[in-house]
Amino acid sequence: MRISARVDYAVRAALHLAAARQDAPIKAEAIAEAQDIPHKFLEGILNDMRRGGLVTSQRGGNGGYRLARDAGAITVADIIRTVDGPLVSVRGVRPPELSYEGAARPLLPVWIALRANVREILEGVSLADIASGALPREVTGLVEDPEAWDNP
Numbered sequence: 001m002r003i004s005a006r007v008d009y010a011v012r013a014a015l016h017l018a019a020a021r022q023d024a025p026i027k028a029e030a031i032a033e034a035q036d037i038p039h040k041f042l043e044g045i046l047n048d049m050r051r052g053g054l055v056t057s058q059r060g061g062n063g064g065y066r067l068a069r070d071a072g073a074i075t076v077a078d079i080i081r082t083v084d085g086p087l088v089s090v091r092g093v094r095p096p097e098l099s100y101e102g103a104a105r106p107l108l109p110v111w112i113a114l115r116a117n118v119r120e121i122l123e124g125v126s127l128a129d130i131a132s133g134a135l136p137r138e139v140t141g142l143v144e145d146p147e148a149w150d151n152p
Helices: 005-020 028-035 039-051 076-084 107-122 127-132 137-143
Strands: 055-058 064-067
Touching: 005 028, 005 039, 005 064, 005 076, 005 127, 028 039, 028 064, 039 055, 039 076, 076 107, 107 137
Parallel strands: none
Antiparallel strands: 055 064
Protein backbone atom coordinates (compact mmCIF):
# COMPACT_ATOMS: atom_id res chain seq x y z
CA MET A 1 0.00 0.00 0.00
CA ARG A 2 1.24 3.43 -0.89
CA ILE A 3 0.24 6.60 0.99
CA SER A 4 0.01 9.51 -1.46
CA ALA A 5 1.11 13.06 -0.70
CA ARG A 6 -2.58 14.06 -0.86
CA VAL A 7 -3.44 11.61 1.91
CA ASP A 8 -0.45 12.57 4.05
CA TYR A 9 -1.26 16.27 3.71
CA ALA A 10 -4.99 15.72 4.30
CA VAL A 11 -4.44 13.75 7.50
CA ARG A 12 -1.89 16.29 8.76
CA ALA A 13 -4.25 19.19 8.00
CA ALA A 14 -7.14 17.43 9.74
CA LEU A 15 -4.91 16.73 12.76
CA HIS A 16 -3.96 20.40 12.87
CA LEU A 17 -7.66 21.29 12.97
CA ALA A 18 -8.34 18.62 15.60
CA ALA A 19 -5.49 19.80 17.81
CA ALA A 20 -6.50 23.46 17.57
CA ARG A 21 -9.85 22.90 19.31
CA GLN A 22 -10.77 26.50 18.66
CA ASP A 23 -14.15 27.96 17.89
CA ALA A 24 -12.63 30.21 15.25
CA PRO A 25 -11.91 28.69 11.85
CA ILE A 26 -8.27 28.27 10.83
CA LYS A 27 -7.02 29.70 7.56
CA ALA A 28 -5.54 27.36 4.99
CA GLU A 29 -2.38 29.49 4.93
CA ALA A 30 -1.86 28.89 8.66
CA ILE A 31 -2.32 25.14 8.26
CA ALA A 32 0.00 25.05 5.25
CA GLU A 33 2.71 26.97 7.10
CA ALA A 34 2.42 24.95 10.32
CA GLN A 35 2.49 21.61 8.48
CA ASP A 36 4.91 22.60 5.68
CA ILE A 37 2.35 21.82 2.97
CA PRO A 38 2.22 23.72 -0.35
CA HIS A 39 -0.65 26.18 0.10
CA LYS A 40 -2.30 25.78 -3.32
CA PHE A 41 -2.14 21.97 -3.05
CA LEU A 42 -3.69 22.16 0.41
CA GLU A 43 -6.54 24.36 -0.82
CA GLY A 44 -7.55 21.64 -3.29
CA ILE A 45 -7.36 18.98 -0.60
CA LEU A 46 -9.42 21.06 1.83
CA ASN A 47 -12.04 21.60 -0.88
CA ASP A 48 -12.26 17.83 -1.39
CA MET A 49 -12.58 17.39 2.37
CA ARG A 50 -15.32 20.03 2.46
CA ARG A 51 -17.25 18.30 -0.34
CA GLY A 52 -16.74 15.01 1.50
CA GLY A 53 -18.25 16.43 4.69
CA LEU A 54 -15.09 16.25 6.80
CA VAL A 55 -14.48 19.98 7.15
CA THR A 56 -16.57 23.10 6.89
CA SER A 57 -15.38 26.41 5.54
CA GLN A 58 -16.22 29.99 6.28
CA ARG A 59 -15.51 32.85 3.90
CA GLY A 60 -14.29 36.31 4.75
CA GLY A 61 -11.64 37.94 6.86
CA ASN A 62 -12.41 35.69 9.81
CA GLY A 63 -12.87 32.68 7.57
CA GLY A 64 -11.08 29.41 7.37
CA TYR A 65 -11.66 25.74 8.06
CA ARG A 66 -12.79 23.59 10.97
CA LEU A 67 -13.70 19.94 11.35
CA ALA A 68 -17.29 19.22 10.37
CA ARG A 69 -17.69 16.71 13.22
CA ASP A 70 -15.96 15.70 16.39
CA ALA A 71 -12.40 14.45 15.87
CA GLY A 72 -13.40 11.14 17.45
CA ALA A 73 -15.95 10.61 14.69
CA ILE A 74 -13.48 11.03 11.80
CA THR A 75 -11.20 8.10 11.01
CA VAL A 76 -8.07 7.98 8.93
CA ALA A 77 -10.05 5.76 6.52
CA ASP A 78 -12.65 8.53 6.10
CA ILE A 79 -9.93 10.97 5.05
CA ILE A 80 -8.24 8.55 2.65
CA ARG A 81 -11.52 7.66 0.94
CA THR A 82 -12.43 11.34 0.62
CA VAL A 83 -9.19 12.55 -0.95
CA ASP A 84 -7.86 9.43 -2.68
CA GLY A 85 -10.67 6.91 -3.15
CA PRO A 86 -10.79 3.27 -2.02
CA LEU A 87 -8.36 2.10 0.67
CA VAL A 88 -7.16 -0.86 -1.38
CA SER A 89 -7.47 -1.40 -5.10
CA VAL A 90 -5.73 -3.56 -7.65
CA ARG A 91 -5.19 -1.77 -10.95
CA GLY A 92 -7.88 0.70 -9.83
CA VAL A 93 -10.45 -2.02 -9.12
CA ARG A 94 -11.80 -2.92 -5.69
CA PRO A 95 -10.79 -6.50 -4.76
CA PRO A 96 -14.37 -7.88 -4.53
CA GLU A 97 -14.88 -6.90 -8.17
CA LEU A 98 -11.88 -8.94 -9.37
CA SER A 99 -11.75 -12.49 -10.61
CA TYR A 100 -8.80 -14.66 -11.53
CA GLU A 101 -8.50 -17.93 -13.39
CA GLY A 102 -6.14 -20.85 -13.23
CA ALA A 103 -3.05 -20.62 -11.08
CA ALA A 104 -3.93 -17.03 -10.05
CA ARG A 105 -7.35 -17.97 -8.61
CA PRO A 106 -6.01 -18.20 -4.99
CA LEU A 107 -4.65 -14.63 -5.29
CA LEU A 108 -8.06 -13.01 -4.77
CA PRO A 109 -8.35 -14.06 -1.10
CA VAL A 110 -4.90 -12.50 -0.50
CA TRP A 111 -6.14 -9.14 -1.80
CA ILE A 112 -9.36 -9.44 0.21
CA ALA A 113 -7.38 -10.25 3.39
CA LEU A 114 -5.09 -7.28 2.76
CA ARG A 115 -8.10 -5.02 2.35
CA ALA A 116 -9.66 -6.35 5.56
CA ASN A 117 -6.49 -5.70 7.55
CA VAL A 118 -6.01 -2.22 6.14
CA ARG A 119 -9.64 -1.39 6.92
CA GLU A 120 -9.31 -2.73 10.46
CA ILE A 121 -6.44 -0.38 11.24
CA LEU A 122 -7.53 2.73 9.32
CA GLU A 123 -11.20 2.55 10.36
CA GLY A 124 -10.13 1.96 13.96
CA VAL A 125 -8.00 5.09 14.33
CA SER A 126 -9.70 8.46 14.70
CA LEU A 127 -8.23 11.94 14.55
CA ALA A 128 -8.87 12.20 18.29
CA ASP A 129 -6.80 9.04 18.88
CA ILE A 130 -3.84 10.47 17.01
CA ALA A 131 -4.18 14.01 18.38
CA SER A 132 -4.23 12.68 21.94
CA GLY A 133 -1.40 10.22 21.34
CA ALA A 134 -3.64 7.44 22.66
CA LEU A 135 -3.55 5.07 19.71
CA PRO A 136 -5.66 1.90 19.82
CA ARG A 137 -3.98 -1.23 21.15
CA GLU A 138 -4.23 -2.85 17.71
CA VAL A 139 -1.88 -0.16 16.41
CA THR A 140 0.51 0.06 19.33
CA GLY A 141 0.82 -3.72 19.43
CA LEU A 142 1.92 -3.79 15.80
CA VAL A 143 4.49 -1.00 16.13
CA GLU A 144 6.03 -2.56 19.26
CA ASP A 145 7.33 -5.37 17.05
CA PRO A 146 10.87 -4.32 16.01
CA GLU A 147 10.38 -6.01 12.63
CA ALA A 148 7.62 -3.50 11.85
CA TRP A 149 10.30 -0.81 11.66
CA ASP A 150 12.61 -2.75 9.32
CA ASN A 151 12.75 -1.64 5.70
CA PRO A 152 11.73 -4.47 3.37
